[in-house]
Amino acid sequence: MGLPLQGVVVLEFSQYLSGPSAGLRLADLGARVIKIERPEGGDPSRKLAIKNLWIGDDALNFHTINRNKESFTANLKDKDDFELVKKLIQKADVITHNFRPGVMERMGLSYEDVKKINEKIIYAEITGYGKEGPWSMKPGQDLLIQSISGLTYTTGNSDDDPMPFGLSVIDSICGIHAVQGILAALISRQKTGKGAYVELSLLESAIALQFELFTTWFLDNNSVKRSKVSNGNPLLGAPYGIYETKDGYIALAMMNIQTLRRALECAELDQFHQGDVFQKRDEIKAIIRDVLKHHTTDHWLSLLHKHHLWAAEVKDWKQLSQHEGYKVLGMEQEIRLQDHSIITTRCPIRIDGEKLYVNKPAPALGKDTEKIKNELA
Structure with missing residues (x-):
């Protein structure tokens, strides 16, 4: 070639x-x-x-x-x-x-x-x-x-x-x-x-x-703050971030908070609406953090994926290199x-x-x- x-x-x-x-x-x-x-x-x-x-x-x-x-x-x-x-x-x-x-x-x-x-x-x-x-x-x-x-x-x-x-x-x-x-x-x-x-x-x-961060800061310099819990991106609302599970860690990306509530079977999330994911970001994340610790990563992934939510296990280099998803690349x-x-x-x-x-x-x-x-x- x-x-x-x-x-x-x-x-x-x-x-x-x-x-x-x-x-x-x-x-x-x-x-x-x-x-x-x-x-x-x-x-x-x-x-x-x-x-x-x-x-x-x-x-x-x-x-x-x-x-x-x-x-x-x-x-x-x-x-x-x-x-x-x-x-x-x-x-x-x-x-x-x-x-x-x-x-x-x-x-x-x-x-x-x-x-x-x-x-x-x-x-x-x-x-x-x-x-x-x-x-x-x-x-x-x-x-x-x-x-x-x-x-x-x-x-x-x-x-x-x-x-x-x-x-x-x-x-x-x-x-x-x-x-x-x-x-x-x-x-x-x-x-x-x-x-x-x-x-x-x-x-x-x-x-x-950092074009997204600077553009946001130019508009409102008080809006760019890291979350207190599981910060993944200072511009994104709950649940975006990485959380500890019973046997490892799990990453949660952007998702509807009520769909997440159903996937986790977490009644504490009933009080929140999608409009709360920014204003009440740390409060929501703290609830999710406490829930996820009780079961394994695979347990949560099966429930989250069943609801078509964006979530992934957190791997180290050894775990990644042993997976077929890596090998095929x-x-x-x-x-x-x-x-x-x-x-x-x-x-x-x-x-x-x-x-x-x-x-x-x-x-x-x-x-x-x-x-x-x-x-x-």
Whole structure:
């Protein structure tokens, strides 16, 4: 199967997660992604281990983000290396970077510099907070962005401390936004012949991710509050959230409160109408919480599903991976290295019914330098 981005060349000056996650998805879709790395150390995420797990000389995390790419090492302060990079830019379609404002400019690789080398280039730049304003030079790290953006007040209950997501959600969503911007610019270039300068920031992605919350807050800033009981979404009424059962947990989504009353056989809910699910949210949820503790998750699911209500068991990764509903998706793929193999997830996109599997590992630092030099000769 020919992939849609086959023939597109991406030069990835990016590091850590946001920019490289965009490169990962572009590579999955067929682009040739070449990481431009410093000879000494390369992408710092090579040494940023998660749970102190390593594959060879590189952190496991590096392998999850940078599979299916090539590595070209260049000292951009060296004249000969810089000339080689300029030759690569002449052949490239896309450049990505996620350095702080001013870094690429000091290296002579700003958009204006690059456009003189290749006027059709798509230049995608990710910063932490934008290039202007009092925060522009602050470190753009995921937890810090979550904290500044208000996102930590969407998770947990109202009496809890601010609570971040348990993953680098802003890096990931900004990478997705970068792919969207790059693909839009590539389509535009196909029509007009002109390149584009695509700008993103982690903070803008974090704010955009909360579009429902911000829109609600703009209208009524007192209406966005986490519920005290089983908060699932601060904008949604009872019973939306996760509840403990006798042997685990159960998730309840949006549903009619009187239908829920019949499913649970809970007379205490008789006093409430559908219009109460917001005004009396915590009172309703507290009743549901106390009822659900008395029977197992399967018991409640059978009753809830009998009434066509939206409910699901809460699984951990082991429970999920053992279920046929997971297995049929085929989300796992093996990445083979010289002395190791690792299991990771595949691209979630299917094209013409085909799942996109690529077993090419992340590159060793500088692995493709000589090969690419020969191509440029």
